[in-house]
Amino acid sequence: MAPRTPRRVCDVDFSRKAHEQQPPLHNRWHPDIPHIAEVQENEIFTVEMMDCAGGAIRNDDSVADIEALDLSGGHCLSGPVRVVDESGALAMPGDILMVEICDLGPISGQEWGFTAILPGFGFLSDRFPNATKAIWDFEGIFASSRHIPGVRFPGMVHPGLIGTAPSKELLEAWNAREKALVDTSSSPLVAALPTKRNVLLGTIEEGSPDWERIASEAARTVPGRENGGNLDIKNLSRGCKVYFPVFVEGANLSMGDMHFSQGDGEIAFCGGIEMNGFLTLRCEILRGGMKDYMSPTNLHAQPFFEIGPVEPRFSDWLVFEGISVDEHGRQHYLDTTLSFKRAVLNAIEYLSKFGYTREQIYLLLSSCPCESRISSIVDFPNAVATIAIPTAIFDQDIKPKKKR
Template sequence: MAQHGPRLVVPIDVTKKPREQKLPLHNRWHPDIPPVAEVRVGEVFRVEMVDFSGGGITQEYTAEDIKYSDQSVVHYLSGPIRVVDEDGPAQPGDLLAVEICNLGPLPGDEWGFTAIFDRENGGGFLTDHFPAATKAIWYFEGIYAYSPHIPGVRFPGLTHPGIIGTAPSMELLNIWNEREKELEENGLKSLKLCEVLHSRPLANLPSTKGCLLGKIQEGTREWEKMAMEAARTIPGRENGGNCDIKNLSRGSKIYLPVFVEGANFSTGDMHFSQGDGEVSFCGAIEMSGFLELKCEIIRGGMEEYLTPMGPTRLHVNPIFEIGPVEPRFSEWLVFEGISVDESGRQHYLDASVAYKRAVLNAIDYLSKFGYTKEQVYLLLSCCPCEGRISGIVDAPNAVATLAIPTAIFDQASNL
């Protein structure tokens, strides 16, 4: 009989560690990581994923696992997946259109977590205010999430992949490594924003520690060379990667630039829900999960649809087409921030400072209703709140806003 439904191309067993999976995972970007599967355009296929920590963060009601988590291993990705059509594999210069047909948590593993990293282990957006590791566990009831650690809150999740991207070419990988090395070496001396935002390091450079390169055998000469070149998965870049777009759910389509033959795209870092900005850094409701996808190759699409914004043809960015599915809310509390930091110092049109102020204003207000400030910080990182740059031209202040749907609270009428 003909097969109906998606073909499973990357299976995951959540009882096993990332290095024990049937198909090897990876946690770096490099053009020479071999594909683990091949799909044809038009077919619907299923990719399963571990959570970003690979099971390192547990359901235990303690933050010890967050405090001492190994940041060198994140994020574990499923793939790479090679994409072909009747003319052969995708080629550099093409666009890969990836449609999200369905997604969700893995059956039997319907829980997630939101956390604050310790100041000594990376920190986050508000490290100077919340330096200690904290964690909330969430449980899923269909489309809804609730947490015993943040009582009186329940909301529908807009589930999405935090990471989806194509493999970089060697030329693009070198561009990444050179510019991020420059930032890490000189940023503290040159960037005033480092005085206000305290996440460290400024960039995560290639390292052999914690490096997983799929089918490439650890400890070999090839692995050693690639590990010292391979880019970390933490930031989003020209290939897509860790974009953390919370609305990228069912029905969405991502147009990814292709830099290597076959496209070799990977995905991971599944989120049940996330607030705009993912402000606590470990800040969505992190979970294991699955995607059911369909691909199309647009031949020559990079030149036709993506305009380079930089010195080379590789300085492009994906285009995201958001699907029709999202929670509906009618009443919101909106908090504003401007480009003035907590010391009263004026910054020039700085949207990061403005958004930080908006988040702090929201935390302070909601903590008047029986929540600790840590609870509110965690909540704003993972609930379906809406962040906006409301003004970016009226010098000297950028204006950022954070809108929170009141319906997520049991005591909504009292807020």
């Protein structure tokens, strides 16, 4: 039997801005954002996607575009795509939607991407306050950057964001719990609450009564949640199968934020290699799957996935450890976030001995296929976290050497 040709259900014109696209993109989660396409389970279909910044970042050596970037919009998502079974019946709340990633990659003519430090954002924002950008060029499966010379590695392309639409009840729960967090925190950056600023709602016309209501309720796309969303998991790549809970009729699958490569943690915020890309998918509906395989409570039902068979292979790593002791020498109890921060800072300190600036290393650890682990969570008071860096990505030997 001849292979099936994927059906294109969403095209993007990369010469136009995000709000000018047809079909329209969206940058919020809401159950009432209409679907733009319908696919049948087991059908192979392709979606094109804009990068996370909606085309605002240029392939040049200036950071002016990073400094001017407005984050109130969010990721520009393609979809929603409604899924039906072979009889035409919709996926229904309580089902599981299995989404297989059949193929993905850069768009022809768009074989480049970027990694950036945004002032005030990122895992180490206190250490790296200045806007910084690295442009990566793609050559087949490899990426290299004129801004971080002497490094080349194969990418593990993946959508940083993919998920199903929330129900009305789940959306209300998201907004309530995130607002409570903001209200009880001294920092405004602990959550991104709904805002009408720079909102895109797909085919819903701006200024209509529906637009006003949905814009005021719709959740931002910044965090991953029960529907999947912005999970930034580098293993969601070719051959992977993801099992999403279904909360609305048709599931309404959306996707975006494509990365050519990313390190575990995406520590620099725009830390994966952000790019324009395509995603080819196949879906199946598992009727009643949430009851069979997930928590019956919507607030605890979350996606799970099978890792695909294709990934970069490395045999030699340098692994840096971190423990729950802060920079002032104060002991903390099993603080895994602090332990990981110390591991990353230890790696940055080490690699800075090999001719790289700390900003270059921060961007590199966000974008290369490094691997992070919680290595110990029981040996109180110190949790142990690690970050492992493949040595083969460098054009020099970065291992310690005995002085001659």
